[in-house]
Each structure stands twice: as structure tokens, then as C-alpha cells.
Amino acid sequence: MISSSPIQNLIDQFNKLPGIGQKTSERFVFSLLKKPQAEINQFIQALNNLKEGIKICSDCHNFSAKSLCEICADKTRDQSVICVVAESVDIIALEKVSEYHGVYHVLQGLINQIEEVGPEKLKIKELINRIKKNKVEEIILALNATMPGETTALYLARELKPLGIKITRLARGLPMGSDIEYADEITLSSALSGRREI
């Protein structure tokens, strides 16, 4: 019924989004079909404008409207602390906490042997140059608690050590709302070794 139709074409497009399968794509398209054309046009407009005027910040490699992003250009932010993240989207999550007042550096990926991403594909050289050029006191590694995240953290720690700056990483432990009963051994072990006095 819907093969090779405008409906199927749009389902195929939604299907390409991360984590979205056939059923969800179908739901999206049928929900759009019920909406007035004006709302669909807004969607088209937003897609049209997406890449227009989006640059990469020359300092931190985050997406930005200008050649220097808002965070890097902000004089009130502490330029001596750089938080290293894998992707721009991680910055959004960290900024929501609004406890961090330093700047960021986007690696644009993580070292991943399976997907053949080596350190040379990441913005590591740029990070080292940035540290050498500026007065940097601390590097916070805010990378995923996964195998690629760990590998990249270890690699960065080794590369940055000779520069003689403080290198930290986010704490490991029980996430909020979790049961000890269901926590995995690695998490529990990190929670134990990282225990704090109260």
C-alpha cells in the first residue's frame, strides 16, 4: 500500500535517524499527515536553515554561529579549565547542570578500534596546541563510561601528562535513583573506591 509512495519515502528518511526503527518512523509520518501543511512547512524551513550559518568554533570545535563560539567568547568563563567532551551534544548536557564555568574542547569522536577511529581522526593535536598556547591549569575528561570513552581517556592522560597540568575525570559511582541490588560490579567497585565522608 505504501511502498514507493511519498509516505514510504519520508518513512525511509526518519528511519536513518539514530535509534529510530520502522514502527516509530511510521508513527512520525502518520502524525505529520494529520497536521496542517503550515506545520510541515515550518519543519521544512527548520531543516533548510540548519547548516546555514553553522560553523565550527576555531578554539573548541563546537558547533557555533560565529567563528568563535559563545562559550569561548564569554569573558566570564574560566579559560584555564578545559572540559574535554566527545561530541557537541555532551556540552548541552553539561551546561544544563550550570555548575561548570570553564570552557570546552570537542574531540569530535572517541577512539574506537571496532569502527577504526584512531586518535589522529580526533581533535587531539588541536587540544595540545591549545594547552601550549594558553594558560591552562586543569583538563577535565568528561568522556562516556564505555570502552571507547575509557580508551580515549587513557590515551589523552598519557599524551597530556608531559605538559605538566592537572588532569581529572568525572566521578564514577551509583547513578541517582539506582538500587545497589541491581548495580553492576564495575559501578559498585568505583562507588566503593570513590566513597566520600559525609
Added chain:
Amino acid sequence: MISSSPIQNLIDQFNKLPGIGQKTSERFVFSLLKKPQAEINQFIQALNNLKEGIKICSDCHNFSAKSLCEICADKTRDQSVICVVAESVDIIALEKVSEYHGVYHVLQGLINQIEEVGPEKLKIKELINRIKKNKVEEIILALNATMPGETTALYLARELKPLGIKITRLARGLPMGSDIEYADEITLSSALSGRREI
């Protein structure tokens, strides 16, 4: 960083899709940002073409490329059996089973007191006219096993009874892969009362 930017605009658009929240929208937009413009253009094209040439089938009220949909126009399908569904998307699910060879009727919703959807807003009059005009032997009610689905099924059963045709509904019972231990009482009760000899 991203407020009132092209990025935020597109996040807002994705946010309007059913079941999609802020985080998922962000993930969609940042995945699109990494794609070449040509792929985004395909997406725009598909959205642009969506409603162009999509009509509502005059018989079953399903979305269709012609004034009569492919299923209603198909001479090999049994026109004497009508499967009543709430939405077009339900037809996709039923057609995938490829065990049904009758035709469909899309109500375009379900009776829902909370959302103030009364029977007059659904294609029920059209269903009754269709039954009166054609030789219909059976109506299969394929409605959600929810409160609005049940209400609509009961209403339809009462309205269609005087027409003297067979009215059935989909079986209730344990879904594939489920544990009896975790099944709710209503499901277990349906599974018991609908038990079959093997």
C-alpha cells in the same frame, strides 16, 4: 549556546513528533549536522512531497495515492469482510501479517471521553452506509485493547447489530514471549476464557 539558533529551531520541530522528547530531538539534530547537505536535502524533499498527491480513499478512508486506495481497488480482496481500524497506521501492522484478505475501514480515531472525541467525529456513519450499500458478511473490530478501543467497540457493536451481520473482534490473551507470572489479571482472565483445544 543553542537557544534561538537554527539548531534549536529544528530541535523544537522534532520535539513535536509523538513520543519524542528534548534529549532525543537533540540527538537527531546533531546527527543531521554531521551528515552532508545532500542527505538533508533528501529529507526536505520527502517532507515537501508528503501531502502532495495523498488523498483519502472514498471507501475506506485510508490515505491513498488515488481516490480509491490500492486495497479497495484490488479485485482479489474479499469485499464482504471489513476490518475496522482506528488509524491508517494500524493497516500497515495488519497487512504485515499477510493473513487477512478482506478490506478495511479507517474510523480516523476512537471514542475518547477525556479528549472529547464523540462517535460523530469518527467515520461510523460512512461505515454503516458502506455496509448497507454492499454485500458485507463480517465486520472485524481491530481496535486497541484500551479504554477508548473498548468503548468504541461496544458502541459499534450496538450500532451495527440491527444490520444483521456477523461482528467479531480480535482475540485477547497472552502476547508472544510473555510470562504468566507478570501478566495482568484482565489479560489472564481473557486468556482463560478464550482458551483453545490443542
